[in-house]
Amino acid sequence: MRRCIVVIEPGQDPASLVILARTVADFVTVLVVCGEGEHPRVASDADRLVAVAAAGLEVSEVAAAALAGVVRSDGARLVVLASSARLREVVAPLSASLDAASVSDVIALSDVGGVLHADRLLYGGVAVATLALQREVVVLTAPAGRASEVGEPAELVDVELAAPPAKERLARAIVERDVKLPTAERLVSFGRGLKSRDDMQLIEGLAASLGAEIGCSRPIVEDMRWLSVDHQVGLTGTTVTPNLYVAVGISGQIQHLVGMRDSKVIVAINTNPAAPIFSVADLGVVGDLYEVVPRLTSALAARGG
Amino acid sequence: VRILVTVKHVPDTTEVRFDAGGDLMVRQAPTKINDYDRNALEAAAQLKESGHEFVIGCVGPAEAAKTLKEALAYGGEYAVLVSGPWAEGLTSDASARLLSAVATAEGPFDLILSGDVSEDGYDGLVPGLVAASLGVPYLRGVIALSVGDGVLDVERGVDDAVETWRVSAPAALSVTRLVNVPRTITTMQVMKVPISKVRTVSAGHVGVDESSLAPEAVAVRPVSVRPATQARRNEMLTGDPDDVVAALISHLSDLGVLS
Numbered sequence: 001m002r003r004c005i006v007v008i009e010p011g012q013d014p015a016s017l018v019i020l021a022r023t024v025a026d027f028v029t030v031l032v033v034c035g036e037g038e039h040p041r042v043a044s045d046a047d048r049l050v051a052v053a054a055a056g057l058e059v060s061e062v063a064a065a066a067l068a069g070v071v072r073s074d075g076a077r078l079v080v081l082a083s084s085a086r087l088r089e090v091v092a093p094l095s096a097s098l099d100a101a102s103v104s105d106v107i108a109l110s111d112v113g114g115v116l117h118a119d120r121l122l123y124g125g126v127a128v129a130t131l132a133l134q135r136e137v138v139v140l141t142a143p144a145g146r147a148s149e150v151g152e153p154a155e156l157v158d159v160e161l162a163a164p165p166a167k168e169r170l171a172r173a174i175v176e177r178d179v180k181l182p183t184a185e186r187l188v189s190f191g192r193g194l195k196s197r198d199d200m201q202l203i204e205g206l207a208a209s210l211g212a213e214i215g216c217s218r219p220i221v222e223d224m225r226w227l228s229v230d231h232q233v234g235l236t237g238t239t240v241t242p243n244l245y246v247a248v249g250i251s252g253q254i255q256h257l258v259g260m261r262d263s264k265v266i267v268a269i270n271t272n273p274a275a276p277i278f279s280v281a282d283l284g285v286v287g288d289l290y291e292v293v294p295r296l297t298s299a300l301a302a303r304g305g
Numbered sequence: 306v307r308i309l310v311t312v313k314h315v316p317d318t319t320e321v322r323f324d325a326g327g328d329l330m331v332r333q334a335p336t337k338i339n340d341y342d343r344n345a346l347e348a349a350a351q352l353k354e355s356g357h358e359f360v361i362g363c364v365g366p367a368e369a370a371k372t373l374k375e376a377l378a379y380g381g382e383y384a385v386l387v388s389g390p391w392a393e394g395l396t397s398d399a400s401a402r403l404l405s406a407v408a409t410a411e412g413p414f415d416l417i418l419s420g421d422v423s424e425d426g427y428d429g430l431v432p433g434l435v436a437a438s439l440g441v442p443y444l445r446g447v448i449a450l451s452v453g454d455g456v457l458d459v460e461r462g463v464d465d466a467v468e469t470w471r472v473s474a475p476a477a478l479s480v481t482r483l484v485n486v487p488r489t490i491t492t493m494q495v496m497k498v499p500i501s502k503v504r505t506v507s508a509g510h511v512g513v514d515e516s517s518l519a520p521e522a523v524a525v526r527p528v529s530v531r532p533a534t535q536a537r538r539n540e541m542l543t544g545d546p547d548d549v550v551a552a553l554i555s556h557l558s559d560l561g562v563l564s
Contacts, residue, residue: 060433060443061442061443084464085445085446085462085463085464086463086464088429088445089433089443089444089445089446091430091433092401092430092432092433092434092436092437092443093433093436093437093443095430095434095437096434096437096438097437100524101398101524101525102397102398102430102434102524102525103397103428103430103525104427104428104429104430105427105428117528120428121427121533122425122426122427122530123316123318123321123329123331123425125533126318126321126322126323126532126533127321127323127329127530127531127532127533128530128531128532128533129527129528129529129530130527130528130529130530130531131396131525131526131527131528132525132526132527132528133524133525134521134523134524134525134526135524165441165442166442166472166473166476167442167444167470167471167472167473167476168470168471168472169468169469169470170469170470170471171468171469172466172467172468172469173466173467173468174465174466175462175465175466175467186562210563211564218482222481222482222483223482229462229483230465235422235427236421236446236481243562244557244562244563253318254318254427255427264562265557265560265562266537267553267557273541273543274322276533278539278541279533279534279537279539280537281537281538281539282537282538282539282540282560283538283540283542283553283556283557284539284540284541284542285541285542285543285549285553286541286542286543287543287546287549288546291546292546292549292550295546295547295550296550296553296554299550299551299554300554300563303554303563
């Protein structure tokens with residue numbers, strides 16, 4: 001029998017992580033890491049729902065030490081962390097503390113003669129690698145969505161807080177978002193296939209005709225700097241699961257694919273028929289976005305969305 | 306301060322393909338410095354301009370020496386390449402052990418500077434594992450940094466927030482591509498770097514027993530690689546743009562995703 005602890009932050013939906021954990025574990029605990037005085041409520045069908053709430057858990061090394069204590073007393077041999085920016089930083093110190101095997105962005109797990117095997121994407125999403133995790137304890141991350149239900153209050157458990165390392169958070173400023181990618185029903189996303197910033201009006205027109213939010217791939221934010229990071233879909237941006245995802249001029253780097261591959265219907269428009277984005281698309285249009293997008297926009301407008 | 310910049314030699318992921326027989330064609334792909342590590346090198350180059358110095362550490366195949374010549378053109382004192390027959394298919398845990406061994410053997414360093422992730426594996430674990438192994442504090446997602454008297458002032462992005470941190474040296478930081486715009490390195494600048502500045506050493510030289518890098522000994526062992534497929538319709542629409550658009554709208558309507 002293998003026990004698993006799924007670790008999330010407040011507001012994250014543990015559902016996909018619990019499903020992943022149940023493929024190899026018989027007893028799954030969901031644990032929410034929160035700030036002092038918080039009492040999170042979580043909708044989950046896990047076997048147990050707990051929370052740790054304390055000042056200082058924003059320091060990854062402190063959170064890792066606290067989690068290691070919970071894992072040891074539970075006897076869990078698998079820890080699945082939601083791949084948020086903060087929890088990703090917890091993986092290494094937690095793994096070191098537990099002498100665990102660690103791996104990021106796992107899409108599937110299997111048990112091969114008692115050894116866990118994990119699948120993850122490699123090389124821009126063209127390949128799936130299977131890795132044998134050859135330690136008694138395994139720590140991994142997997143993408144999680146945003147919680148839409150309030151759910152049950154989590155049982156608070158005590159943790160031992162380690163002395164923080166020589167590292168202190170002095171300030172934290174919430175970045176105001178004018179886009180709501182995590183909750184969007186429809187999304188039009190674009191990438192390097194767009195030749196100039198002015199051409200973004202093509203994307204805006206298509207998004208308007210669909211009533212969609214606008215997303216983009218990493219290079220648009222980090223290299224071109226045409227849009228702010230709150231538009232970015234992918235590993236270092238936002239994970240999205242809309243009903244309709246239209247990828248325009250996006251080749252499909254792994255960084256992008258892991259952020260959108262669970263969308264309900266995926267449409268890809270790209271000139272290169274070998275682009276990895278087509279491997280995750282339901283409908284692939286091999287063509288020049290400058291020819292396809294304006295026609296699609298007016299056809300959608302003509303039928304009223 | 307004295308800085309160790311870690312650099313990964315990676316295949317250009319946009320050129321990695323499966324051949325007709327289903328074998329991954331990685332060796333044929335051109336190789337390069339991991340993009341994120343260029344930002345780490347640029348950050349180090351800027352710190353060098355204010356009187357600090359940096360050394361480059363790398364784990365990889367012997368041909369990574371070429372990549373390191375380019376990395377040295379950013380101004381590093383020298384580079385250490387840990388290489389051996391085990392280098393192919395090395396996973397994050399073993400890479401991190403070797404890089405922390407480099408940090409110990411060539412140290413002391415006040416700062417270990419890395420890119421947040423590598424383009425090929427996108428695992429993002431190595432910088433944190435190096436920090437954990439060395440027992441120094443670590444911050445990822447760095448978008449700005451400055452070096453003070455024994456402290457590092459850091460801004461980093463975390464999901465929906467920007468955070469300001471103060472970390473005492475020695476520490477490990479990994480940067481995103483927002484931290485700076487790397488300078489252009491010319492072919493001439495690379496040619497001027499003497500190859501003697503790249504010191505290729507064995508695992509044993511930095512104090513890591515080669516047997517601990519064997520497939521059965523590492524924490525994470527690659528088992529297989531296969532083409533990525535998804536349970537998707539993968540219906541391709543080609544031809545005249547007007548026909549394609551009409552077909553697309555018809556499909557989307559059937560799928561019930563249009564109002």
